[in-house]
Amino acid sequence: MRGTLWIVLGLFPLVDGHPTLKTNQNSLETADAALNHQSGSLNSVLHLDDTEKAALEPTRVDPAFPMKELNTSHYPATRAARVAQHYLNYHHGSPSKWFMVHDIKKASSEDIPEVGTKYHVQFSVQEQATKEIVGNCTAEILFRQTEEQSAPEVNCTCDDLLKIETSDADHALYHHIKHQPEPMTGMDIPDSQGNIPKEMEPFWYLGGIGASFIMWQQSNESTLYNMVHVHSVKQLNSENDLLAFDYVVLLHDMVSQEIIHWHMQVAWNPTQGVKVTQCHLLPKGTMKQPSAEKHKI
Amino acid sequence: MYSRDQVLRIAAKDVEQITLLKDLEELEHLELDFWKGPTHPDFPTDVHVPFASLQAVKVFLESNNIQYSIMIEDLQSMVEEEKIQISRSRSTEQMRNTNSFDYASYHTLDEIYSWMDMLVSEQSNLVSKIHIGSTFENHPIYVLKFSTGGTKRPAIWIDTGIHSREWVTQASGIWMAKKLATDYGKDAIITSILNEMDIFIEIVTNPDGFYFTHTQNRMWRKTRSTNSGSSCVGVDPNRNWDVGFGGAGASSNPCSETYRGSHANSESEVKSIVDFVKSHGNFKAFISIHSYSQMLLYPYGYTKTPVADQQELHNLAKKATDALSTLYGTSYRYGNIIDTIYQSSGCTIDWTYNQGIKYSYTFELRDTGRYGFILPANQIIPTAQETWLAVKTIMEHTYNNPY
Numbered sequence: 001m002r003g004t005l006w007i008v009l010g011l012f013p014l015v016d017g018h019p020t021l022k023t024n025q026n027s028l029e030t031a032d033a034a035l036n037h038q039s040g041s042l043n044s045v046l047h048l049d050d051t052e053k054a055a056l057e058p059t060r061v062d063p064a065f066p067m068k069e070l071n072t073s074h075y076p077a078t079r080a081a082r083v084a085q086h087y088l089n090y091h092h093g094s095p096s097k098w099f100m101v102h103d104i105k106k107a108s109s110e111d112i113p114e115v116g117t118k119y120h121v122q123f124s125v126q127e128q129a130t131k132e133i134v135g136n137c138t139a140e141i142l143f144r145q146t147e148e149q150s151a152p153e154v155n156c157t158c159d160d161l162l163k164i165e166t167s168d169a170d171h172a173l174y175h176h177i178k179h180q181p182e183p184m185t186g187m188d189i190p191d192s193q194g195n196i197p198k199e200m201e202p203f204w205y206l207g208g209i210g211a212s213f214i215m216w217q218q219s220n221e222s223t224l225y226n227m228v229h230v231h232s233v234k235q236l237n238s239e240n241d242l243l244a245f246d247y248v249v250l251l252h253d254m255v256s257q258e259i260i261h262w263h264m265q266v267a268w269n270p271t272q273g274v275k276v277t278q279c280h281l282l283p284k285g286t287m288k289q290p291s292a293e294k295h296k297i
Numbered sequence: 298m299y300s301r302d303q304v305l306r307i308a309a310k311d312v313e314q315i316t317l318l319k320d321l322e323e324l325e326h327l328e329l330d331f332w333k334g335p336t337h338p339d340f341p342t343d344v345h346v347p348f349a350s351l352q353a354v355k356v357f358l359e360s361n362n363i364q365y366s367i368m369i370e371d372l373q374s375m376v377e378e379e380k381i382q383i384s385r386s387r388s389t390e391q392m393r394n395t396n397s398f399d400y401a402s403y404h405t406l407d408e409i410y411s412w413m414d415m416l417v418s419e420q421s422n423l424v425s426k427i428h429i430g431s432t433f434e435n436h437p438i439y440v441l442k443f444s445t446g447g448t449k450r451p452a453i454w455i456d457t458g459i460h461s462r463e464w465v466t467q468a469s470g471i472w473m474a475k476k477l478a479t480d481y482g483k484d485a486i487i488t489s490i491l492n493e494m495d496i497f498i499e500i501v502t503n504p505d506g507f508y509f510t511h512t513q514n515r516m517w518r519k520t521r522s523t524n525s526g527s528s529c530v531g532v533d534p535n536r537n538w539d540v541g542f543g544g545a546g547a548s549s550n551p552c553s554e555t556y557r558g559s560h561a562n563s564e565s566e567v568k569s570i571v572d573f574v575k576s577h578g579n580f581k582a583f584i585s586i587h588s589y590s591q592m593l594l595y596p597y598g599y600t601k602t603p604v605a606d607q608q609e610l611h612n613l614a615k616k617a618t619d620a621l622s623t624l625y626g627t628s629y630r631y632g633n634i635i636d637t638i639y640q641s642s643g644c645t646i647d648w649t650y651n652q653g654i655k656y657s658y659t660f661e662l663r664d665t666g667r668y669g670f671i672l673p674a675n676q677i678i679p680t681a682q683e684t685w686l687a688v689k690t691i692m693e694h695t696y697n698n699p700y
Contacts, residue, residue, distance in 0.1 A: 073630040074637055100667060103628070128667060185366050187308055188341060192515050193403055194673030197368050226666035228516070250516065252669055254590065255639050257533075257554035259516045284552075 067120075070107040077107035079224050080119035084139035086216035086225070087154040088125065088161075093209035093274060095173055095202035096166035102126040102133055116144040117221065127164050129205070134160050143221050151217045170270035173202050177243055183235035190229070203233050203245070206274065210266035211249045213276040224254040231261065242267040242275075248282070260284075301348040304332065304369035306341050307358065314363050318342055321357060329354070343368060395419055400472050400681075402674050403464050406436070406508050409471060409501055413439060420478050423491075429499075430569025433522040436504035438569050441474055443481075443496040451699065453490075453582040453692055454574070454654075456499040459534050459566075459645070460518045461506030463588040465662050465672045465680050470500035470586065472681035473688065486689060490696045494581070503534055503566055516670065520564050524551035532558035535587075536641065537567045538648035541599030546635075546642035557643050574652065582656035582695040583649040584688060589669050590638070590661035591629045593618050593687065596650040598634030598641035606655055607633070613694050614658070617687035624683040627663065634659065656695045660684065 070077045081101045088099050106122040119141045126133045139156040177184065189204045190196045196204055207230040215225035229250035236244040245266050250259050264279035309315045318335035321327070330345040346354050358365050392398055392408065395416050404412070417424050423443055430438045444450065457470030477496060480487040490496070501507050505521035519531030529552035536547035539561035547557035562568045574580055595610040597603075604610065614631035622628055634641060638661075646657040663672055663680045672680070 071632075071636070073632050075639060078630075100665060185308075185364060187306070187366075190668065190671045190673065191341075192511075192671065194668055194671045194676070196673075199367070199370065226669050228669035229671060257518060259554075 067108045067110045070109055070119075072104040072107050075224070076109060076119070076221070077104050077121060079219075079221060080107065080109075080141045081121045081123050081139070082224055083141050083152050083216060083219045084121060084123070084137065084154055084156050085125065086212040086219065087139075087156055088137070088158065089209050089212035090216060090274065090276075092161060093205070093212060094166060094170050094270070095206040095209075095268070096129055096169040097164060098128040098205045098208050099125040099134070100128060112142075114145075116142055116146075118142045125158070129166070129169075130164060132164055134158055134164065136160070149218060149220060152219055154216070167270060174243065174268075174270050177235070183237070185232075185234045186230070187232045188229075189233070204230055206245065206266060206268060207233060207247050207249050209274045210247060210264050210276050211251060211262070213274075214249075214262050214264065214279055215251060218251075222255055226252050226254070228252040228259070236265065238267070242269050242272065244268075244277070301351075302345060302372040303348075303351060303367055304343060304345050304372060305354070305358075305365045306343050306368040307335075307363060307365040308341055309335060309338050309363060311338050314338070314361065317357075317361055317363065321354070327353065345372060395475055395478075398471075398475075400468070400475070401678050403468055403677070404471070405511050406501060406504055409467065410439070412471060413441060413500070416441070416474065416478060423481055424474075424478055427497075427573075429573045430565055432503075432505045432566055433520060433564070434505045434508075436508070438499070438504060438566065439501075440497050440499045440573070443474075443477055443491060443498070445481075445491050447493075447495075449577060449579050450493065450495045451579050451581045452495040452497060452577065453584070453695060454497045454499075454580055454649075455584045455586065455688065456502045456570070456645075457586045458500060458507060459502040459585060460587055461503045461510045462516050462518050462670045463662075464510070464670065465588050465677060466586045467500055467507065468674075468677045469662065469681035469684055470498060472678060473685055474498050474500065476681075476685055486693050486696075490692055494696060496692075499570070502570075505566075506531070518554050519556065520566055522564060524556075524559070527551040529556075532556050532564050534564050534567050535585075535645055536643040537561060537564045538571075538643045538645055540644070540647040540651055541597075541642035544599055544642040546599055546640035546644075555641070561643065571648075574649070574654075580649070580652075580654045581700070582658075582691060583646060583654045584658050584660065584691060585645045585649075586660045586662065586684070588662040588672070589664055589666065591627065591663060591665050592637060592661040593621075593629050593631040594634045594637055594646075594659040594661070595632075596634065596647045596657055598639075598644045599647050601635055603633065604650060610656070610658075613656070613691060616694070617658075617690040620690045621683045621687040624686060625679055627683055629687075655700060656691055658691060660687070 081104050085099060085101045093099065102124040104121060104123045107119065109117055109119045111117050121139050121141065123137050124133055124135045125137055137156065137158040139154060142153040144150055186200050186203055189200050208227050211227040219225060227249055231248040231250060234246045236246055238244040247264050247266060249262050249264065251262060252259055261282040262279055263282055265277045267275045267277050307318060309318055315335050315338060322329065322331060322335065327350040328347050329350065332343040332345060333341060335342040392411055395412060398412055413426055417426050423445065425442045427440045427442055428437055429440050432438060458467035477487065481491050482488055503520060506517050506519060509517045509521055519533050521531055523530055533547065533555045536555050536557040542557065542561040548555045550556060558564055562571055593614045595614060618629040618631050630637060634644065646659050650657040662684060663676060
């Protein structure tokens with residue numbers, strides 16, 4: 001089966017009514033709809049005017065909006081590709097599957113007057129658990145010019161994405177967690193020395209996938225996000241067949257060099273994938289920073 | 298022997314719980330082995346619990362509402378793992394010499410300073426330690442000098458750890474210093490270079506920050522100087538140099554991670570290097586090492602105007618990163634700072650280049666974001682090894698192209 005997936009448009013929930021997750025006034029889809037895309041259906045509840053539709057259509061060369069070839073070593077291409085990575089992870093990642101951009105092959109951008117800047121990037125990704133490289137991803141990333149932060153809109157296809165088969169691992173993990181007598185907890189992943197206990201790895205991945213949602217939402221042309229630490233994770237009770245976890249994660253923005261703390265709740269099962277059900281930014285100084293190791297003397 | 302023993306990670310939430318854990322520590326019949334003793338609610342307590350005592354300990358924790366998780370579910374299966382040997386041996390053994398030092402592990406400020414003294418005493422014909430200044434909190438700032446003689450020979454500078462949270466850099470600095478000391482007389486290039494040039498390595502360029510990352514906040518980047526009129530501490534030492542100071546690419550807000558400081562060279566950590574370099578007057582290459590992102594950068598960061606030597610620096614960067622990748626396939630981007638990463642004013646290698654030190658480079662070591670600053674210790678040596686190939690390339694070019 002040819003593993004090509006069309007994933008159209010960014011989708012995100014309004015969360016806690018919290019202003020830090022401001023949404024584009026035109027897009028009010030929920031994370032549920034985002035997950036529907038994984039199974040191939042293309043829902044769109046966006047109502048766009050003609051300019052906006054034009055901005056989101058696959059690229060046509062239009063002399064009125066010249067395309068600028070970008071140096072693949074320079075930061076504009078790096079930042080755009082990172083957004084596509086976050087998007088890809090949120091829609092395809094799992095506790096057994098986490099992608100990072102491997103190599104940017106080609107990049108260009110076009111300024112769309114009164115709309116924003118649209119980037120076109122071709123890149124490969126490496127899946128972190130299997131180390132497999134998925135060669136051919138193409139993404140269009142639109143950064144709208146808005147006064148407040150709005151999530152970039154992403155249109156992304158990857159050949160051979162589905163060849164990375166982790167559903168056995170995901171199902172095994174799901175059942176393992178479901179059958180534990182006590183809800184799991186963890187903190188400081190990794191610890192100061194970079195160690196991660198084997199049984200914590202899936203929860204580190206899951207945190208990374210959940211954080212990808214936040215990082216995608218918070219990205220713009222002046223950011224470059226990574227998750228650098230899981231401060232804490234705690235399994236929550238859930239009545240349905242979704243597992244639920246409460247996380248505090250630390251994100252690093254390379255451009256400002258700031259470390260920011262986000263509190264999020266993440267739901268997961270192997271068939272529905274990962275969903276961030278709640279998240280909010282923690283003010284600087286609220287959480288004690290990741291603790292250093294005391295050496296045993 | 299350790300079958301079904303477990304290692305628990307305990308998260309005490311307040312001082313009362315710490316006291317309870319200390320009581321637990323006193324119960325000798327449980328035969329508990331604390332890898333990390335109970336000290337403070339901010340730090341986890343790790344304890345090896347023999348199988349026979351497991352139930353009692355867990356009941357104790359649960360009935361007192363003390364949160365814990367099972368870090369190692371069956372210690373026997375871990376016994377062969379290197380991790381245990383390293384974490385136990387380095388906490389119980391004395392550091393005997395630089396050959397038995399554990400390079401595959403992250404060390405404290407004290408351990409690094411002791412190691413430096415050992416290296417100097419083992420190879421006093423080649424290595425000496427210079428005190429170039431003191432930090433805000435009055436830690437001494439040391440530079441190792443590698444020299445076979447002469448007076449103010451043309452010199453190469455390497456610094457690591459200017460941003461304290463970038464732990465793989467200080468760790469790599471230690472490894473590279475040892476490598477340099479070992480390879481003199483054995484490696485043809487290193488021997489030629491050291492026969493005519495001096496090499497200076499500053500391993501802990503931000504000692505106050507480094508100490509803070511060990512004791513309070515693993516993610517601390519800046520110095521630890523206080524800022525008048527603000528409760529926020531610290532200046533970004535890589536925005537404090539006297540080049541483009543005050544311009545775009547640094548913050549004027551003391552609470553920012555890229556705060557430039559009240560004036561250029563306000564930080565003693567930076568001023569010490571400035572004074573040293575100026576009074577030496579004969580540096581030919583300057584390499585400042587950071588993490589993470591896997592990049593090799595040359596000036597400028599503060600302006601888009603290319604440096605006069607752009608072509609040569611670009612070509613050398615390609616050569617160096619090609620050399621780096623031969624070892625483990627690690628791929629690096631390279632280019633000038635302002636186009637490759639972002640605009641930054643007041644940064645180290647812009648200043649050194651403007652002083653006439655042509656071969657001015659900044660490294661950003663592993664990785665590209667999977668672990669970021671908290672790179673696993675088992676990647677220290679591979680990172681240092683591959684970086685050394687790039688550093689050697691730059692040093693060799695400097696040696697072959699005197700100016």
